[in-house]
Amino acid sequence: MKITGVELLRVRMPLRAPFRTSFGVAHTRDVLLLRVVTPDAEGWGECVAMTEPLYSAEYVAGAASVIERFLLPELLRLPRITPGAVGPALARFKGHPMAKAALEMAVLDASLRAQGVSLADHLGAVRDRVPAGVSVGIADSIGQLLDEVAGHLDQGYLRIKLKIQSGWDVEPVRAVRERFGDDLLLQVDANAAYALTDGRQLARLDAFDLLMIEQPLAEDDLSQHATLARQLRTPICLDESIVSAKAAADAISLGACSIVNIKPGRVGGYLEARRVHDVCQAHGVAVWCGGMLETGIGRAANVALAGLPGFVLPGDTSASDRYYTQDLTEPFVLDGGHVAVPRGPGLGVVPLGEVLAELTVSKTWCAGG
């Protein structure tokens, strides 16, 4: 496949409600979309970098810049490109996994559309629908949190993840358990907000039968996570720390986690995400699909990935209306707590022209040679 050119689109998506985590609050999603044009088909990619470098080092304007200045020129120089060659072609540029993932995703979509194959089939999905959870941000009060959780459960979500930080951990978890009972599938995500010295406080969460605690410590605290794991009954899941399949293998062999949150952007793309899945499956480590408040474009690909056999826990793959009043694509809907895996060629979805035009803030065309 030869790339004719790539369009970078900056899209401003108002969130239905602010989303607060230990690292900050998001009111809008500032999305970078890529449209890869080839003689045979077009392909879409969504970059999951956020506005500010708070979740990880990447941020959306930086991702756009590294794509324009370095990554795209490298790809456009090649006489032909396949999805599997994108990662290797870009490997000499250090870091920037979310930027690389977006490019690989767009090439993958174009290539699969040209072949008439769905991403779900290409990746090896075995499910037609995937169980959906919802990630609930830090609230202003326990009362507001309970109302929000009640709303999600009324919609049919199958598990609840609470964002926690120091000062917002045991009490919200206790309140949700007391109100919604012991059968609720409940987990927490700290986004690296704690230190190993907080082990005693985190052990208080053991009383609430949580499915897991996600990323309690810093991204590079692998051995500290292993130490913490020995102090807790609650299983540790890693998100930020798992930057590659190699990192997953290291974390597992160290005993740093017993569950992995897979986010394709964080590991450099859907093909590496599948390798993370394979490593975890080989070690009997459960995985689930995380989210980065994606639009329908990124959501389509995440839901396809979540169809793989090792994804045995509900993901943060919520329906479109959990995030946006108007999604960029036909909305993903919740049906009995599940979201359907798209089965059309490539991602199986495209942006709705009028919606995209309305929400696009700027676009740049980069022509191939």
Ligand code: OSB
């Ligand atoms: O840590 O999982 C996370 C959103 C943005 C950045 C990091 C995280 C999240 C979420 C939301 O938890 C997941 C989603 O619903 O997309």
Ligand code: MG
């Ligand atoms: Mg997380």
